Amino acid sequence: xxxxxxEMMPIERNPDEYAVKRMISAYxxxxxxxxxxxxxxxxxxxxxxxxxxxxxxxxxxxSEVGGVTTGIRDRKQLAEEVSRMKARFPNAGILVEEMEKxxxxxxxxxxxxxxxxxxxxxxxxxxxxxxxxxxxFRLTPISRTDAADMIDSVKIRVFExxxxxxxxxxxAIIDLLLKLSLISExxxxxxxxxxxxxxxxxxxxxxxxxxxxxLKRLP
Numbered sequence: 001x002x003x004x005x006x007e008m009m010p011i012e013r014n015p016d017e018y019a020v021k022r023m024i025s026a027y028x029x030x031x032x033x034x035x036x037x038x039x040x041x042x043x044x045x046x047x048x049x050x051x052x053x054x055x056x057x058x059x060x061x062x063s064e065v066g067g068v069t070t071g072i073r074d075r076k077q078l079a080e081e082v083s084r085m086k087a088r089f090p091n092a093g094i095l096v097e098e099m100e101k102x103x104x105x106x107x108x109x110x111x112x113x114x115x116x117x118x119x120x121x122x123x124x125x126x127x128x129x130x131x132x133x134x135x136x137f138r139l140t141p142i143s144r145t146d147a148a149d150m151i152d153s154v155k156i157r158v159f160e161x162x163x164x165x166x167x168x169x170x171x172a173i174i175d176l177l178l179k180l181s182l183i184s185e186x187x188x189x190x191x192x193x194x195x196x197x198x199x200x201x202x203x204x205x206x207x208x209x210x211x212x213x214x215l216k217r218l219p
Contacts, residue, residue, distance in 0.1 A: 141181045
């Protein structure tokens with residue numbers, strides 16, 4: 001690997017969600033304000049409501065194992081939930097982050113194709129990913145024109161003028177895709193997959209709520 005990624009995480013391990021979010025934040029991709037419990041950054045002040053998550057690279061689908069609790073509204077409830085989560089996952093980190101307000105949920109990320117190399121993806125995210133199967137792929141690196149064409153190829157485009165009370169700015173999503181393309185170039189062939197799902201978009205504001213990165217194992 002090269003660039004910012006090689007400075008932030010070693011290839012010999014797969015990072016947890018907290019580390020992945022720190023990495024993508026270094027590329028300018030916004031994430032919710034968060035703190036990893038029992039870390040040096042625990043003093044960070046968060047605004048309620050917050051979300052409590054297990055942060056472990058071996059747990060890819062946190063909600064399926066009871067590793068996510070949303071809507072925590074006060075310190076007492078937070079302390080109780082962190083304690084419960086630690087008991088359930090004693091060897092994992094516990095991540096607390098501010099809960100994002102509603103918006104359009106999209107999926108964006110990277111995946112390594114054994115035949116073509118790294119490709120970038122974009123589509124409807126959250127619960128709609130499996131419902132609509134509305135995802136488009138392009139080889140990386142991509143241009144601004146490529147990014148715009150990706151938006152035009154999926155249902156996200158209907159939200160540009162506003163739909164169901166939600167409106168998104170095309171340039172914000174283009175900017176996200178170009179930053180992912182840069183990450184793809186920096187990781188190169190060491191990439192297995194980078195999954196940002198959901199990314200919440202409201203107007204020109206973007207926040208990657210969940211992030212997973214899997215790197216190929218060294219020989």
